[in-house]
Amino acid sequence: MSATGIAAPEAPSWPARLLRGIRHDPWSAIAWATVAFMLVFVAWPLAELARQSFIGQESGRFGLENYQTFFGSSYFRRALFNSLTVGVLGTVIALAIGLPLALAFARYDFAGKPWIEVAILLSMLSPPFVGAYAWIMLFGRSGLVTEAARGIGIELPPIYGAFGIALASAFALYPVVFLVVRGGLARVNRTLEDAAASLGRGRIGVVRTVTLPLILPSVLTAALLVFLGIISDFGTPSILGEGERFPVLATLAFSLYLSEIGAEPGMAATTCAVLVVIAMALVVAVRIFSTRRSVADDTGGGAPPIRLQGRAGALLGFGTAVLVAIASTPQIVVTVCSFLEVRGVVFQPVFTLDNFARAIDALGDALWNSLVFAGLALALIILVGSAIGYVIARRTGPLTRTLDLLIMVPYVVPGTVLGIGYATVFNEPPLLLTGTATIIVTVYFVRRLPYMTRASAGIVYQIDRGLEDAARSLGDPPLTGFRRVMAPLMRPGILAGAAIAWVEVFSELSASIVLYTGGTRTLPIAAYQQALSGDVGMAAAYATMLVGVAAAGLVLFVIARGSERERSLGWL
Amino acid sequence: MSVAETRPGPAPHLAAAGLVKRFGSFTALDRVELSAQRGELLTLLGPSGCGKTTLLRVIAGFLQHDEGTLRLAGRSLDGTPPEARNFGMVFQSYAIFPHLSVAENVAYGLRARRVPREAAERKVAAALERVRLGNLGARYPDALSGGQKQRVGLARAMVIEPDLLLMDEPLSNLDAKLRIEMRDEIRRMQRELGITTIYVTHDQEEALAISDRIAVMERGHIRQFATPREVFESPAHAFVAEFVGGCNWLDATLLQDGAGAAARIGAGAAFALPAATRGAEGPARAALRTEDLRLATPEDPPGCCLEGRVGSLAYLGPRTRMRVIIGPGDAAVEADLPSALPLPNEGEPVRLSFEPHRLRVFAPESGVRIA
Structure with missing residues (x-):
């Protein structure tokens, strides 16, 4: 027996002390480094936008001039109104689809449930603007359904504008409601419902007086996420709003910043600021409301779902399947159409790979760029996100809180805003990044890092702290112990977070559309451009490729998770 | 200390x-x-x-x-x-x-x-x-x-x-x-x-x-x-006495009389303390373990005991826990007595005795042992 490694009490120089400090407590060093990074790549661009929003577009003076212009002009006010209208309408529709599904899935087992669940999750694969494009293919001016209806003498109302955008967004985002609310329902203590029933409430009464109030926080969270998703989205309103005809804040900011006629960076910054203020205000409001009505109750989870057999089960299965099928229609239509022959702008009932041939010809570096950028960003997200998630879960204190806050900001800030911020501040030395691949990878990384930190913090919370203490007391320094114990245990959670991050990063459009140049065009940008004003066949082909590659990546993650159990751990 | x-x-x-x-x-x-x-x-x-x-x-x-x-x-x-x-x-x-x-x-x-x-x-x-x-x-x-x-x-x-x-x-x-x-x-x-x-x-x-x-x-x-x-x-x-084993706690007053130190329990009898206890006077807390108490016999002299009436009885198998109200107010002690003994009924008067050296006395504020 020996007491090893007792440090000699010398007085080392400060770099040596710093190094020893990092070795002894590497997590603080990682946290500080990430805070510094986030200050440069999140706080700075946004602060600069905020500053510019106060510099008059006309006068160049510091003040509220731009805001006066914004709220004084009917055009800007209309964009604001449109954003809010589309946001509210889309959120209502998404809730109308997602809530019944969540209730049905949390409470009942019925015919076809696993398949319907897969279909719901699959519909998260495609970016909203692909759905928007599908709606145009179906209900647009020369859409399949529109033409067919016209053939029998019916003129359908146009899909362009508020209702179309809301509908397309809702169909793309209802899985969020489904997942969040189902998670909330699973945490509701079922004995509370039993108690209400034993006190004489009927089934509907129990849902109204107990279940709904208990899941209200998760419903609100879901509604918030959907609303933020809609008002942040650039692609959908751009495609279904026909550009300038139906402006929303996100598209307006984009066109003000990059207008060919004469960019107005001041007004673009002001529009961004309005958008961010709305988003932040909602987040804060929901946060305050949720904490005030915290109904956390860990005394007992939900009971297992009730198995519905016979007619009731079949009916519920059928109902949910129809709902999901309607929501998945756009994706199916795009995929099928990508294999159809096109004459002019009309699809013919003839299968061909022609669209893909033309699409690949015109692809250039787009697919390769997407794979490289998304792959790099994802690697960084996994590495940094899992480490930071660990720090957030295990350390408390002002540093961690600051870090958490800084990381979550891009979760709320619309991609277009972040993109404009990047283009504004990183266009001169010492950080001349505009036009580079670095800026795209960075914006991908920053935007989707929150998914990873949340997923990894979530799993770290569930891991016994004693395991790390055990590893240290057995002789492993912090990082070694992390590698040997925490990393393997966090793997499933990291993979789950990474899978979501992958899909999101690969189909990122809102920020990269502002930042790309000829050499850094990506697949989503190519798909968006074709959908906006191009070859319908190629647009469908790009959209299919986009979803196909995202899905292929997802399959890899599933395989990686599947092999987990069989993995031989051997002599570590 | x-x-x-x-x-x-x-x-x-x-x-x-x-x-x-x-x-x-x-x-x-x-x-x-x-x-x-x-x-x-x-x-x-x-x-x-x-x-x-x-x-x-x-x-x-x-x-x-x-x-x-x-x-x-x-x-x-x-x-x-x-x-x-x-x-x-x-x-x-x-x-x-x-x-x-x-x-x-x-x-x-x-x-x-x-x-x-x-x-x-x-x-x-x-x-x-x-x-x-x-x-x-x-x-x-x-x-x-x-x-x-x-x-x-x-x-x-x-x-x-x-x-x-x-x-x-x-x-x-x-x-x-x-x-x-x-x-x-x-x-x-x-x-x-x-x-x-x-x-x-x-x-x-x-x-x-x-x-x-x-x-x-x-x-x-x-x-x-x-x-x-x-x-x-x-x-x-006092904390050790309470945490390890548990005790009855009684308000006591320390006295110095001719024979040495003594502790008066409530307003009742005074019990002699070991000779080593010197100089301490005034209020104190006295502790008696439940197992140190027994039913007094007629031979026990009047001044030796805690007197009261039975508040409640709880049968615990080999032993019965008797709660004895010794007043004033609702001051009470609990005694673990062999269940085999004939025990008085609730409400009846009872006398409990103990070995004087089993009485432990602690300072009221600091909890330090006095005797």
């Missing part, structure tokens, strides 16, 4: 002096003095929040103390991180690595020490044999019972031949029967291997059964540090 024992003999293996640990404005450890001789099993006993786990974690190196010194074999442990202390640790939650097999769990610390593979395998096999898990090396933790997991934890902590073994409520998650079995086994192995051990528990019976010495802790202070017998028989502090 200092409660640390000063014993002759070799220099202590582990010595903590004047340890202070604060969390913000809360003082978790207040000038703690503790020492363990080589091969000793020392228990930190106290209720939750008393600082026993904090003290253990300071010793382990997971927490850094704010003041005082902590020495192992005469050398300071300041600035030595946990991984370099070579202390084995056993956790309440077992903390068995779920992704490693039983053998890999036990081998973990050897691997960190770069022990050659063959030697490590030999040591692992021997350690598993010692905790009677010789045939389960290939199992994964999810296939183990709680008791088996804690055996793995023990084997893992002992296989590295630690300079100190730290056990943080290792048996709290086990059921009552297994707890007794395991504590005997821990004691046996600890003796066999001669590993100096610090054992944390809130279970007084466990502490009494297993320890060479017990440090009873309350609110960051060590109230008494002594052998199990001393802690139980002659508590040095």
Whole structure:
């Protein structure tokens, strides 16, 4: 027996002390480094936008001039109104689809449930603007359904504008409601419902007086996420709003910043600021409301779902399947159409790979760029996100809180805003990044890092702290112990977070559309451009490729998770 | 009063002096003095929040103390991180690595020490044999019972031949029967291997059964540090008397009369205290254990006893707990009496007597033992 490694009490120089400090407590060093990074790549661009929003577009003076212009002009006010209208309408529709599904899935087992669940999750694969494009293919001016209806003498109302955008967004985002609310329902203590029933409430009464109030926080969270998703989205309103005809804040900011006629960076910054203020205000409001009505109750989870057999089960299965099928229609239509022959702008009932041939010809570096950028960003997200998630879960204190806050900001800030911020501040030395691949990878990384930190913090919370203490007391320094114990245990959670991050990063459009140049065009940008004003066949082909590659990546993650159990751990 | 024992003999293996640990404005450890001789099993006993786990974690190196010194074999442990202390640790939650097999769990610390593979395998096999898990090396933790997991934890902590073994409520998650079995086994192995051990528990019976010495802790202070017998028989502090064994508490007044010191219980009889008690006068708190009280017989003189009437009776099998209202107000004592005796009924008058030397008297504010 020996007491090893007792440090000699010398007085080392400060770099040596710093190094020893990092070795002894590497997590603080990682946290500080990430805070510094986030200050440069999140706080700075946004602060600069905020500053510019106060510099008059006309006068160049510091003040509220731009805001006066914004709220004084009917055009800007209309964009604001449109954003809010589309946001509210889309959120209502998404809730109308997602809530019944969540209730049905949390409470009942019925015919076809696993398949319907897969279909719901699959519909998260495609970016909203692909759905928007599908709606145009179906209900647009020369859409399949529109033409067919016209053939029998019916003129359908146009899909362009508020209702179309809301509908397309809702169909793309209802899985969020489904997942969040189902998670909330699973945490509701079922004995509370039993108690209400034993006190004489009927089934509907129990849902109204107990279940709904208990899941209200998760419903609100879901509604918030959907609303933020809609008002942040650039692609959908751009495609279904026909550009300038139906402006929303996100598209307006984009066109003000990059207008060919004469960019107005001041007004673009002001529009961004309005958008961010709305988003932040909602987040804060929901946060305050949720904490005030915290109904956390860990005394007992939900009971297992009730198995519905016979007619009731079949009916519920059928109902949910129809709902999901309607929501998945756009994706199916795009995929099928990508294999159809096109004459002019009309699809013919003839299968061909022609669209893909033309699409690949015109692809250039787009697919390769997407794979490289998304792959790099994802690697960084996994590495940094899992480490930071660990720090957030295990350390408390002002540093961690600051870090958490800084990381979550891009979760709320619309991609277009972040993109404009990047283009504004990183266009001169010492950080001349505009036009580079670095800026795209960075914006991908920053935007989707929150998914990873949340997923990894979530799993770290569930891991016994004693395991790390055990590893240290057995002789492993912090990082070694992390590698040997925490990393393997966090793997499933990291993979789950990474899978979501992958899909999101690969189909990122809102920020990269502002930042790309000829050499850094990506697949989503190519798909968006074709959908906006191009070859319908190629647009469908790009959209299919986009979803196909995202899905292929997802399959890899599933395989990686599947092999987990069989993995031989051997002599570590 | 200092409660640390000063014993002759070799220099202590582990010595903590004047340890202070604060969390913000809360003082978790207040000038703690503790020492363990080589091969000793020392228990930190106290209720939750008393600082026993904090003290253990300071010793382990997971927490850094704010003041005082902590020495192992005469050398300071300041600035030595946990991984370099070579202390084995056993956790309440077992903390068995779920992704490693039983053998890999036990081998973990050897691997960190770069022990050659063959030697490590030999040591692992021997350690598993010692905790009677010789045939389960290939199992994964999810296939183990709680008791088996804690055996793995023990084997893992002992296989590295630690300079100190730290056990943080290792048996709290086990059921009552297994707890007794395991504590005997821990004691046996600890003796066999001669590993100096610090054992944390809130279970007084466990502490009494297993320890060479017990440090009873309350609110960051060590109230008494002594052998199990001393802690139980002659508590040095009111808290120790209450926490280890439990007591009836009575308001008393200390008197000095011609014969020496005496304690008057309430407004009733005065009981002579040992001659060693000098000078103390005024209010005090007197403690009597339930098992020290018996029914007085007619031979007991009038001044010897507590008099009252039976408030309630609770049958506990071999013994019956009698609650006796001794007034004024609702002042009461509880006595454990053999159930075989004929006992008075509720409401009837009763006299309880006890050996005077069983009466312990403590200062009312500080809780320090007076007599």
